[in-house]
Amino acid sequence: MQNNKTLKKSITFIEAMAIVVGMIIGxxxxxxxxxxxxxxxxxxxxxLAWVVxxxxxxxxxxxxxxxxxxxxxxGGLYTYLSELYGGVxxxxxxxxxxxxxxxxxxxxxxxxxxxxxxxxxPMNDLQQKLLAVGIxxxxxxxxAISTKCGGIIQxxxxxxxxxxxxxxxxxxxxSDLAPGFSGIHTSVSGAGxxxxxxxxxxxxxxxxxxxxxxxxxKNPAKxxxxxxxxxxxxxxxxYVLFNMAIFQVLPYEAIVSSKTPGADAAEALFGNGGGAFIxxxxxxSVLGALNGYLMTxxxxxxxxxxxxxxxxxxxxxxxxxxxxxxxxALIFQSVxxxxxxxxxxxxxxxxxxxxxxxxxxxxxxxxVFILRKKMPAEKGRxxxxxxxxxxxxxxxxxxxxLVSTIISDPxxxxxxxxxxxxxxxxxxxxxxx
Numbered sequence: 001m002q003n004n005k006t007l008k009k010s011i012t013f014i015e016a017m018a019i020v021v022g023m024i025i026g027x028x029x030x031x032x033x034x035x036x037x038x039x040x041x042x043x044x045x046x047x048l049a050w051v052v053x054x055x056x057x058x059x060x061x062x063x064x065x066x067x068x069x070x071x072x073x074x075g076g077l078y079t080y081l082s083e084l085y086g087g088v089x090x091x092x093x094x095x096x097x098x099x100x101x102x103x104x105x106x107x108x109x110x111x112x113x114x115x116x117x118x119x120x121x122p123m124n125d126l127q128q129k130l131l132a133v134g135i136x137x138x139x140x141x142x143x144a145i146s147t148k149c150g151g152i153i154q155x156x157x158x159x160x161x162x163x164x165x166x167x168x169x170x171x172x173x174x175s176d177l178a179p180g181f182s183g184i185h186t187s188v189s190g191a192g193x194x195x196x197x198x199x200x201x202x203x204x205x206x207x208x209x210x211x212x213x214x215x216x217x218k219n220p221a222k223x224x225x226x227x228x229x230x231x232x233x234x235x236x237x238x239y240v241l242f243n244m245a246i247f248q249v250l251p252y253e254a255i256v257s258s259k260t261p262g263a264d265a266a267e268a269l270f271g272n273g274g275g276a277f278i279x280x281x282x283x284x285s286v287l288g289a290l291n292g293y294l295m296t297x298x299x300x301x302x303x304x305x306x307x308x309x310x311x312x313x314x315x316x317x318x319x320x321x322x323x324x325x326x327x328x329a330l331i332f333q334s335v336x337x338x339x340x341x342x343x344x345x346x347x348x349x350x351x352x353x354x355x356x357x358x359x360x361x362x363x364x365x366x367x368v369f370i371l372r373k374k375m376p377a378e379k380g381r382x383x384x385x386x387x388x389x390x391x392x393x394x395x396x397x398x399x400x401x402l403v404s405t406i407i408s409d410p411x412x413x414x415x416x417x418x419x420x421x422x423x424x425x426x427x428x429x430x431x432x433x
Contacts, residue, residue: 007074008147008324011217013227015151016210019296020231022158022288023206025238026109029165030262030282032203033243038256039196043247049193050243053200054236056397060361061207061232062384063368063391065225069382070375072224074215075303076296077208077364084367084374087309088427093360094304095423101353102297103336107346109290110136110337116286119279132341139291140334143298144320144327147216150295157288164266164281165242171269172245198404201397203239206289207232208361209296212303225382294333302329309430355405355413356420362398365391 011019033046040046064080073079078097082090110132118128143150207228214220242262246255249265258264262282266274304310305317320327340346368384368391377383384390406413 007216007319007326009216009218010146010148010324011151011213013218013223015155016213016217016223016227017231018151018155018158018288019210019213019292020207020227021235022154022161023209023292023296024204024231024235025158025161025165026206026285026289028203029239029242030278030285031260032199033246034255034258034261036196036199036243037252039192039199041192043243043252045193046196046247047240047243049196050200050239051236053197053204054232054239056197056201056393057204057207058229058232058236059390059392060365060394060397061228062225063365063394064208064211065228066368066382066384067364067371068211068214068224068228069221070371070378072214072217072220073303074212074299076211076214076299077360078212078300079214079303080211080364080367081360082307084370085363087431088424089360089363091304091309091427092420092423093357094300094309095426096353096356096360096420097297098301098304098310098333099336099423100349100419101357102293102300103333104340104346104349104353106136106290106293106297106333106337107132107340108350109286109293110341111346113283113286113290116279116283119276129341133338135287135290136294136334136337136341139294140330143291143295144325144330145323147295147325150291153291154288154295157284157291161281161285161288162238163284164262164278165238167277168249168262168265168269169238169241169245172249172265173241175249175269194400194404198401200239201401204232204235206292207235208364209292212296212299215299221381294330294337297333298326298329300329301332302326305329308433309427311426311430313430352412352416352419354416355402355409356416358398358401358405362395362402365394365398 036049037043037046040049067080067084071080071083075094078090078094080090081093111128113135114123114128114131117123117131123131139153142153210227211224214224217223246261246265249268250261254264255261263275263278266278268274270277301310301316305313305315310316316329316332318328319325340349369388
């Protein structure tokens with residue numbers, strides 16, 4: 001393999017949009033409505049929580065999009081933090097993403113795929129793990145052969161996952177199975193509504209992954225702001241309509257008590273086949289998220305390798321001479337994910353790092369203020385609308401998640417910081433080297 005500094009620019013606007021939408025819409029929208037409703041108290045307040053969570057996400061997305069337009073390089077947030085705050089901050093995020101966060105998320109999605117597949121094909125624990133590894137290896141091969149293959153899988157999976165969602169929205173909003181927006185109207189406390197917003201923010205997570213692909217997107221300075229903003233707005237509309245449809249189909253008590261309100265709504269609308277319909281939708285949905293996460297994950301160790309910031313940098317930075325993909329970095333992420341699948345540590349690792357990743361994410365949103373001081377605006381380059389209000393909303397949303405997380409689970413939050421700081425000796429060693 002040769003060490004080629006430039007990846008092939010093969011990701012189209014549609015494929016980039018599929019990465020944004022496909023990485024946000026996982027299994028959360030099918031499972032979260034009941035949790036958000038129980039915290040919000042009423043269907044109306046629940047819808048408001050989804051809108052507020054969406055506005056916070058959109059404000060963050062619009063802010064980061066300005067940075068992406070100014071620094072259209074692969075590596076995403078790792079690259080932005082390195083250039084805006086200094087190398088050590090970007091490195092610490094890259095270290096956490098490359099070694100733990102991304103491969104653990106990939107492992108969790110592969111296991112989720114196998115778990116939902118057992119609805120149709122009963123499997124024991126080992127068989128589920130083997131299926132998880134099998135689907136992961138398939139996604140790895142497709143992305144290693146061609147980034148275009150990964151983009152096509154992403155587009156097909158994103159369209160596929162929207163079919164059950166659109167089906168429930170279309171039939172649900174037109175149904176008269178239950179008096180819409182009725183039910184128990186409990187008193188809503190500020191804390192309850194705040195927890196409801198928190199639940200929606202997890203469901204909106206994932207859009208920033210597309211920025212990792214900047215080096216492979218055609219005209220990234222223009223394309224990234226457009227796909228990020230349009231993609232997030234589209235997901236907000238889908239989430240709000242999906243919840244409205246569920247409230248139209250199921251009574252309050254049924255939604256709050258159900259772990260799978262999406263499947264229950266599908267069953268009410270489409271009969272006994274509804275559960276199978278929605279489960280198939282979740283499987284496709286998880287497949288799209290898995291493909292998006294592995295595709296974008298590999299770009300972080302590859303970018304770190306180019307800067308010599310990670311052990312085996314020369315190997316990880318290499319681009320395959322024939323396929324022009326970061327094949328080594330893809331294999332590296334997949335091997336770690338397989339280790340996490342068989343060790344069963346993926347959920348623990350992702351939980352431990354929630355707090356840390358939101359520190360870096362909030363720094364990224366705030367980075368637009370630093371960007372405007374460091375880099376004068378070029379004529380025609382995208383700039384965040386309603387500045388400085390928009391990034392302030394994004395930063396406040398990020399701080400809210402950080403405060404909520406540290407209050408609810410302080411030990412796990414500090415352990416996550418400890419895991420992150422373990423990377424510092426490697427950073428200084430690699431710098432010295």
